[in-house]
Amino acid sequence: MKRIAPWICLVLALAGCSLRHASRAGSTTLQVALSLAPDKLDPTFAGTACGRTIFTAMCQKLYDLNSKDVVVPQLAAGLPRITDHGLTYTIEVRRGARFSDGTPLNAAAVKTSIDHYRNTTGSSRAAELLLVKSVTVTAPYEVQIRLKSPYPALATILADRSGMVLSPKRLAKLGVNFGQDPSCVAPFKVHSRPSANEIDLEKDPDYYDANDVKLQKIVYKVISDPNVALANLRSGATDVAEISPVVASTIHKHSVRVLSTVGLGDVHLTINTGNVHGSDAPKGTVRTPLGADPRVRRALALAIDRNQLVHIAFGGLYAANCSPIPRTSPYSTPAIRKCPPADPAKARALLKQAGAKTPYPVELKITTLALDQRVGQVLQPMLAKAGFKLTLRSEDQTTVVADQDAGNFQASISDWSGRLDPDTNFQQLVGPTNSGGFADKQVTRLMSDARQTTDVTARGRIYAKVMSRIDELVPSIVLAQIAETAVARTGVSGVHIFNDGLIRVDGASITG
Amino acid sequence: MGRLLLRRAGESLVTLFLASIVVFVGVRAIPGDLANTLAGEQQDPATIAAIRHQYGLDQNVLLQYFHYLRQMLGGNFGTSATTGISIGQNILSALPITLELALLSIVIATIFGIGTGIVAAVRRGRPSGWLANVLALLGMSIPHFWFGVVLILVFAIAFPILPSSGFVPLGTSIGGNLESMIMPAIVLATGLAAVLMRQTRSSMVEALESGYVRTAQAKGLSWANIVFVHALRNSLITVTTIAGLQLGGLISGAVIVEQVFVLPGIGKLTVDSVFARDYPTVQAVALIIALGYIAVNFLVDLIYMVIDPRIRLRGAIA
Numbered sequence: 018m019k020r021i022a023p024w025i026c027l028v029l030a031l032a033g034c035s036l037r038h039a040s041r042a043g044s045t046t047l048q049v050a051l052s053l054a055p056d057k058l059d060p061t062f063a064g065t066a067c068g069r070t071i072f073t074a075m076c077q078k079l080y081d082l083n084s085k086d087v088v089v090p091q092l093a094a095g096l097p098r099i100t101d102h103g104l105t106y107t108i109e110v111r112r113g114a115r116f117s118d119g120t121p122l123n124a125a126a127v128k129t130s131i132d133h134y135r136n137t138t139g140s141s142r143a144a145e146l147l148l149v150k151s152v153t154v155t156a157p158y159e160v161q162i163r164l165k166s167p168y169p170a171l172a173t174i175l176a177d178r179s180g181m182v183l184s185p186k187r188l189a190k191l192g193v194n195f196g197q198d199p200s201c202v203a204p205f206k207v208h209s210r211p212s213a214n215e216i217d218l219e220k221d222p223d224y225y226d227a228n229d230v231k232l233q234k235i236v237y238k239v240i241s242d243p244n245v246a247l248a249n250l251r252s253g254a255t256d257v258a259e260i261s262p263v264v265a266s267t268i269h270k271h272s273v274r275v276l277s278t279v280g281l282g283d284v285h286l287t288i289n290t291g292n293v294h295g296s297d298a299p300k301g302t303v304r305t306p307l308g309a310d311p312r313v314r315r316a317l318a319l320a321i322d323r324n325q326l327v328h329i330a331f332g333g334l335y336a337a338n339c340s341p342i343p344r345t346s347p348y349s350t351p352a353i354r355k356c357p358p359a360d361p362a363k364a365r366a367l368l369k370q371a372g373a374k375t376p377y378p379v380e381l382k383i384t385t386l387a388l389d390q391r392v393g394q395v396l397q398p399m400l401a402k403a404g405f406k407l408t409l410r411s412e413d414q415t416t417v418v419a420d421q422d423a424g425n426f427q428a429s430i431s432d433w434s435g436r437l438d439p440d441t442n443f444q445q446l447v448g449p450t451n452s453g454g455f456a457d458k459q460v461t462r463l464m465s466d467a468r469q470t471t472d473v474t475a476r477g478r479i480y481a482k483v484m485s486r487i488d489e490l491v492p493s494i495v496l497a498q499i500a501e502t503a504v505a506r507t508g509v510s511g512v513h514i515f516n517d518g519l520i521r522v523d524g525a526s527i528t529g
Numbered sequence: 530m531g532r533l534l535l536r537r538a539g540e541s542l543v544t545l546f547l548a549s550i551v552v553f554v555g556v557r558a559i560p561g562d563l564a565n566t567l568a569g570e571q572q573d574p575a576t577i578a579a580i581r582h583q584y585g586l587d588q589n590v591l592l593q594y595f596h597y598l599r600q601m602l603g604g605n606f607g608t609s610a611t612t613g614i615s616i617g618q619n620i621l622s623a624l625p626i627t628l629e630l631a632l633l634s635i636v637i638a639t640i641f642g643i644g645t646g647i648v649a650a651v652r653r654g655r656p657s658g659w660l661a662n663v664l665a666l667l668g669m670s671i672p673h674f675w676f677g678v679v680l681i682l683v684f685a686i687a688f689p690i691l692p693s694s695g696f697v698p699l700g701t702s703i704g705g706n707l708e709s710m711i712m713p714a715i716v717l718a719t720g721l722a723a724v725l726m727r728q729t730r731s732s733m734v735e736a737l738e739s740g741y742v743r744t745a746q747a748k749g750l751s752w753a754n755i756v757f758v759h760a761l762r763n764s765l766i767t768v769t770t771i772a773g774l775q776l777g778g779l780i781s782g783a784v785i786v787e788q789v790f791v792l793p794g795i796g797k798l799t800v801d802s803v804f805a806r807d808y809p810t811v812q813a814v815a816l817i818i819a820l821g822y823i824a825v826n827f828l829v830d831l832i833y834m835v836i837d838p839r840i841r842l843r844g845a846i847a
Contacts, residue, residue, distance in 0.1 A: 054801040056611040065611075065805075139579035196613045212793035213612060213619045213810070214801050238791060239801055240694070244678060245789055252685035252693035297574055415806060418565060450574070 042508065044527045045233035049520070050240040050249060050258035054214050058207060059196030060178035061133060061140050066434060066518065069178065070259070071237055074523045075218055076201035078180035079108060079127065080172055082517050086281075086345055086437055088172050092122065092182055092202055094158070096172070103167035103471050108175075110158045115223045116184035117206035124160040128152045129185040131162070137193065142179045169471045170438035177436070204230045204523045214239035231511070231526040247273070247504070256509045257522060263388050265502040266332025273504050276514045279336050280501040281343050282435025284392070285446065286381070286494040288314055292424030292454025300456040306373045307427060313377065314491035316367035317428075320403030321396065322359035327497050330391040334500035340484050341433070341442035343498055345516065347473050348439045352481040357488075364403035376406035382421075382429035384414040389430050392496070421452035432499065434518060439480050440468060446493050447483075455492030537830050541823050548819035549601065553594050556812045563610060563808050584610065584809070597812070606813040611805045616813045619798060624817070626696060627794035629706075630786070631779040633714035638721035639772060643761075645722075646729025646768075650737060651756060653730075661726065668723030673782060677716045677789035684712060694791035713790040717782050721775050728771050732764030773829045777822045 055068040060076060063069070081091040090096060094109040114122040131152045134142035148168040153161045164171070174180065184200035191198060199207055204226070205218035218235040221227065240246040240255070243264040249255035250273050260268075265275050290308050293301035306313045323337035339356040342349045368375055379400070383389035393409040400407045412420070420426050431452070433445050443464060447455050460483055467479040487493070501518035508529030513521045564580040581587045585596055600607055606616035649661035685693035691712055697705035736742060737760050745755045784796035791797070795814060802810040 054611065054805045054807075056805070057613045059613070062613075139576060139583055141576055143576065194613065210612075210614065212622050213609065213614065213798055214793055238695075239797075240791055241800065241804060242788060245681075245694070245791070248678060248681045248686065249693050249791070252681065252689060254685070254693045254695060415559070422565065 042527065042529045045231070047232050047235045047257065047509070047522055047525055047527065048255045049235060049237045049522060050246045050255045051237055052239070052241055052243075052246070052259045052261070054239045055216065055237070057196035058199045058210075058216070059193075060181040060183070061137055061142060061193075062196065063178060064141050067239075067259070070520050071216060071218075072178065072181065073519050073521050074205045074235055075203045075207060076181045076183075076199065077203045078176055078178075079110075079182065080176035080180055082173075082176055082437060082515055084513070084515050086343070086516050088176050088437070091176075092127075092180075093175075097162075097175075099471055101163075103169065103469070104164050106162040106164070106171055107155070108160050108162065110160060111225070112158055114202045114225045116187070116200045116202055117221045117223065118184050118187055118200040119223065120184050120186045120200075122182060122202050124154040124156065124158055126185045127160045127182055128154050129188060130181065130183045131179070133183065133188060134179055145174050145177075145179045167469050167471070169468060169476065170436070170440045173436060173438040173441075205232075205235055208234065230523065232522075235522060250504060250506055253506065253508075255506075256527065257503060257505045257512050257520060257525075259520060260502055260504050261388065262332060262334040262500045262502045263391070265504060266334055268504065272507055274507055274509075276503045276505060276512065276520075277334055278501050278514055278516055279343070279345065280435055280499040280518050281346075281437060281442075281516050282433045282499045282518070283338060283341050283442070284335070284430065284432055284496045284499060285341070286317075286428055286496065287421065287426075287431050287451070287453045288317070288428045288492060288494070289424060289426055289453050290314075290455050290490075290492050292421075292452060295424060296422050296450050296452050296454065300454045303424075303454070305427070306371060306377065307379060310371045310373075311490050312367045312371040313373050314494075315488075316364040316371070316373075316403060317379070317400070317405065318488075318491050318494045319357065319360045319364040319367065320400045320405060321494065321496065322399055323356060323496060325359075325399070326392065326395050330388070330395045331497060331500070334502065335497040336500075337496075338498040339495050340480075340487075341435075341446045341495055342439045342480060343435065343437075343516065346437070346439065348477045348480055350477045350481055353477070353484050359399070361399075361403040368404045373404075375404035376401070377404060378406045378408065380408050380410055380427045382410050382412060382417050382426045384417050384430070385411050386414065392430055424452075424454060431493075435499065437517070439476070440464070443480070443483060446495070447487065451492070453492050455490070457486065457490060457492075460486050533834065534831075537827060541827050544823050545820060548823070549598060549816060550594075552812055552815045552819065553597055555815070556808050557590070559808070563806060601813075601816060607809050609802075609807050609810045611802075611807040611810075616810050619810065620795070620813065620817055623793055623795045623798045626792055627780065627783050627787070627796060629699070630710060630713055630717060630783055630792065630794060631776060633710055634717040634721060634779055635772065635776070637714055638718040638725055641718065642722035642725025643729050643765075643768065646726040647733060647756065647761065649726065649730040650733030653734065661730075665723040665726040665730075668719040668726070671719060673716050673719070673785045674789060676719060677712070677786060680712045680716060681789070696792050709790075709792075713786045713792055716789070717779060717786045720782065721772070721779065724771060724775060725768060728768050729764060732767050733760055736760035736763050770829070770833075773825065773832060776825050780818060780821055 051067040053067050055071055056063055056065045077091050079093040080088050083089050092111050094111050097106040097108045099106055110124050110127055134140055135146045135149060148165050150163045150165045155161045181201060183195060187200040188195055204221060204224050206221040208217040208219040210216050216237045220230055220233050240249060243260050246258040246260060247268060250258055288307060289303050291300035291302055293303060302309055327335050327337045336344055337356060338344055340353045342353055344354060368377055381393055383393045397407045417429060421429055436442055447460055463479055463483045467476050470476060501514050503514050503520045505512045509525060509527055511525040563584060564577045564586060585593055609616055645661040645664055649658045652658040681693045684691045692709055695709055697709045699706045742755060742760055745759050783794055784799055787794045787796035788800055799814045
């Protein structure tokens, strides 16, 4: 008996501990795992996707996107009134809202924030608001934004960080250090940042819809490894985790819920056609068959079977797409959605016509991320059938970006997180600072024409023409529309992920 | 002794100076540009230029180094490029966690390593001796990452008796703190315990075969007295030295363990800063770790002088 007594004590002690970790039902603290450390909690300088996810709970915007990709008012009282041929946006501001520091929200606060974003040195928002000429308070709850030239993307820009309204009192006190103690209108406010990789938010009792907020606290912590994040979810130490689609496609059997939606961004191949001295420098011509002859690039595009790529490399979660316009977008007309099927025979014929000796060698720069590796490996046999010899060159992500900027690549895989308005997505693909060094007067003119109107049908027609020109010259090849994924414990409800990829937990509650 | 101490201190300072150069050059040799990283997806040239100016990246490298050195000497590590929080504050909040983890690991490794080392030496050639050897081999072979995840699966999911992640400060709850630290400390201790076990075993085998042990046996002393008072005491000199030298290794091991158990220590700070391309933080943390290594080596030198008079005398003659 004496021998087993210590073991009985040990078992009882362990059982005591286990009671403490058994259930989280009724808890009002939500634990969220992010894959990367967020940056500054100031929309002026913030640049990470993780940061955007945290802002959804602690810093509301004039507008937001809903689950159907429609811009809806958040701190604005209604959609903007667009007059003066698209040059003036009049926005009515929500009444009765207060910042977490008690300052009332009004038109003056909106003007202060937008002017701050436009004029602060190093602001990451300045480029998005470049076409704003002036911001005027026309009434205590009405603000007027005048533009230098029509800019239909403005409403979607104001549905992101540029539309976040900062407390003018806190801004006056902290200036560029606003991120150290931010104050916005939102269901939650910053409680503390106990370490570089944890941010604790607490419920703001002054929030205008505070009665609908069930949680008292949200803890965001960084768990970079997906296996560790999953283990934490299963143990109940974490309620929600940001996770890549590759991992998400493998975890259906576990007792967690996968939240998945097709996003606004895309994965594309960038081909270096004119970046010989860096993406900011004047464009040149890359004197290789791939860089100089559109027929070789068209052959490359024809060799790719997007459906197979999506099925194998992206676990069926991404959607095959040929344009930077999301298939769910109202601008995605049938002409834009039409993807030419893979045709290796035609691709071979094009290569022959261009006089390229087969197998034609192409070096593809990819990052060391598992997803890029998969894409590269799936593309290799596809391109081989069409007469290409694809070699993969894996590099650290930053090196790939640096090489893209410097023009030190033949072709590379790029990801773009995507925006609702097509203008921003096309700018990324073929705009003035595209890393492939592509420049075409016709594309530039068409892009400018698309900005002159807010009519969806008219813009859709113009973007179809842009796509037709891109299909002809093939400076980039869009492979797929990305998916946005997150994982939640089954005992957590009210967690949403929309197409913008942001995990929204402000309406969440813990039931088990 | 004083001269030797001064010489060792001087050598440590020179090493620290060289380490600062290596860290500074190393961080700049990492591919990519901090300004490009901080500018986000849209890469506006004006924003990139402003960031470059803000962090002094538009100055020549030599000026950048002197600025960095001046900041470090003044104890000013600057602010994190990504979060804007004081790097000194981040290090101060992370360092105690890593030190506590290292200390707990040493305690566990010492108890387990020396214990199994004694068993392996005393019962060599028998099943319990073989088992101790197998455990040592496993301890050296098992990757920390894998072992950590297995412990989480067993003790946080299958039998939920310990938290899978997080940290409870000692001031908040001693029990909670131990609960959050026990699994990481065990994982981190495995390698060190194995080294200590092997060292204890070989020293003990040597001691047990020595003349003074035979004399003790002839005197009719008890088995426990011979093993623990005579043999173990003499074996511990080498074991203590090895344990001291392994402290540096524990700090680097903490990089992985803190990732697995989401402990906000120096290791996690380093990895997250590297992923976020927060070069000022990486630079400061790397220098702090180098300083830690140098300080530990200096302390080990001091302990040598205390333990072994020959070193003191050699130093005095030199």
